[in-house]
Amino acid sequence: MSEDKLAIHGGAPVRGRYLPYGRQVIDEEDIKSVIKVLQSDFITTGPAIEQFEADIARFTGAKYAVAFSSGTAALHGACFAAGIGEGDEVITTPMTFAASANCVLYQGGQPVFVDIDPLTYNLDPTLIKQNITEKTKAIIPVHFTGQPAELDEIIKIAREKKLVVIEDAAHALGAKYKNRSIGSIGDMTMFSFHPVKHITTGEGGMITTNNEKFYEKLLQFRTHGITRNQGLLRKNDGPWYYEMQFLGFNYRITDIQVSLGISQLKKIDGFIEKRKQLAEFYTKELGPIEEIILPHQLSHVDSSWHLYVLRLQLSKLTAGRKEIFQALQKENIGVNVHYIPVYLHPYYESLGFQKGICPVAESCYEEFITLPLFAGMDHRDVMDVVDAVKKVISHYSNK
Template sequence: MLENKFPHVRPTYLPYGRQWIEEEDIAAVIKVLRSDYLTTGPKIEEFEQEVAQYVDTKYAVAFSNGTAALHGACFAAGISDGDEVITTPMTFAASVNCVLYQGGKPVFADIDTRTYNIDPKKIEGKITNKTKAIIPVDFTGQPVELDHILKIAKKHHLVVIEDAAHALGATYKGNKVGSISDLTMFSFHPVKHITSGEGGMITTNNKEYYENLLQFRSHGITRDKDKLKGNHGPWYYEMQFLGYNYRMTDIQAALGTSQLKKLNKFIELRRKYVQMYNEAFQHIDEIVTPFQHEDGDSSWHLYIIRLNLDKLTASRMEIFDALQQQNIGVNVHYIPVHYQPYYQNLGYKKGICPHAEKLFEGMITLPLFPSMSEKDVHSVIEAIKRTIGYYRK
């Protein structure tokens, strides 16, 4: 039994990710609950302005969640029936589903085996006369090679929608992620860098995108006098296209604004714990630690190790189970999107992205979040060393 193999079990379960809510966050939410506005009030704009200022961009539009924000970005980019959008299979399904919502067709390009991000060299070979956009994903918090991707996009007149759900606070060549691509999405799910419960944000420097996003998140309705076809009084509004109710609430925005004040501290702690992991695992041949691209400064949403399974007597599942039974809440991010039954039914086949598929076979996500303690990090390191040692060939 595993209990006999690994008797040194943590007394409590350590999840792979967790929010860090403090008294000032709770107070910010309570203040809104006692105010006149619970939704569509002043806190939304405040949060948007704070995020735009943080990432150094002109505009930010808040959404109810990151998936809704991606949908909005696809709409703003003009993606419609039959348009092709190139993206990575190594991501959560939302990065790809947003294309289907607009009637588009996702096209998968394989990953770079070092960074695990989409490989720019694979993108160009996927471009056709139907290609409308590229959705690169800053996987684990490491920025994609934006210079190369933006150069390809400019050459072929494509829109770049950067999925930076993992990368709030990351930089690429000294510039904050969120200020570089045509449209950038951030997520505020509880395991992300900051949380608003659920929530998402699109940042952009394009005024037309900004205005379309504002209208899209609220049923396609506008009260802007300059846009109205008619005007029958101060109560008058128009639904000018099919939008959605994707609005964030003031409750969410209050929490997000409070959390944003602590973002730099949170990222500093993540980077500290990553360094502890790297130093502990650097000489273990059975493990490949994450690569850090010299042009990007990761904000480290996830810490993923890749197992050299040919050097172990156990499968990934056995390693995973052994760590779970030691109360180490490991996870796997992600199952390649084209493996999902829905995408298989659409005609996507296994084998189309061999590098991503190979990575998936041996990857494990270790716990990483700012409210961990150094003692927690050491307990993960010790469990990894015990488990690898036991199953070493």
């Protein structure tokens, strides 16, 4: 779109400085926590790792937690622990980042994409059974935007078919499903600590589980398949002895990173409360706009509000999503789109996936715009977003 066409909204942008859709919130206590580790004896594979794992386990109510170098690495570890291998099928949603399906491919498995619920944008439980075959090994529901998927229905299906449930909770640290904390429900749950998430370690991820066997496999998988656990060793030549018992990966996170996470986790309640307040303000201010559909919140879940996603009513607008997206960026609002359905990426097309298999997800993708939402936003920031949305939608309304 030309600059001239973008300028037709008139006047200067609603804000003079670009507002990103998400970013980390770092304070002096976080910095001091990192410095403390840098001045200690261990900067990797040290005691801070176990502390962070214990803190996350306590926060989520899980028995065990295993830290990884990224959320993707954590998902890979979960797929390994679940026994996913060559030819196994894993059901998941296309409305997610590619890692939710890539982790299956890493193990030689086959992702099976099931369409989403048109209200919540989460995996539709009513479609899961139709896609289960004798090759199905697991289900990976994604808690899109921080709103938990319908876990009771998904887990019931999984138990009937003897499948493993791996929750992708990259968006959902601090969320609850029927008053139960996400991280303590499924067989394994992955959290991400990327800078746009609720808390950050720079890069990093975590798997929580209540299953001791999964826990032991995860610990070993992130360290080349090596163990020093005397109960697992096949022989023992002495106190120095360790064994590589399978082909694992170097997916360790550092003490430097988790020292930031330990400090950040102390502020998690405040971060989530701020996100909820911002989301409530968006809903109040944007609710009357007929040309957009606001996020639908279920009464039995408590979202942690990682994202605030608008769905455009294109039939009521004179422009497509691309034009509206660019117009909002011209207002210095860092909107984004979550997500391109995974199977539409060229790599997945090369594997034989074709457009049309999940029509609801594809339709949503064409209509979604993600608004800025992070704990560091102030009232002026959120007002700027609201003003820009009203300005742009009003201009393109066909009323």
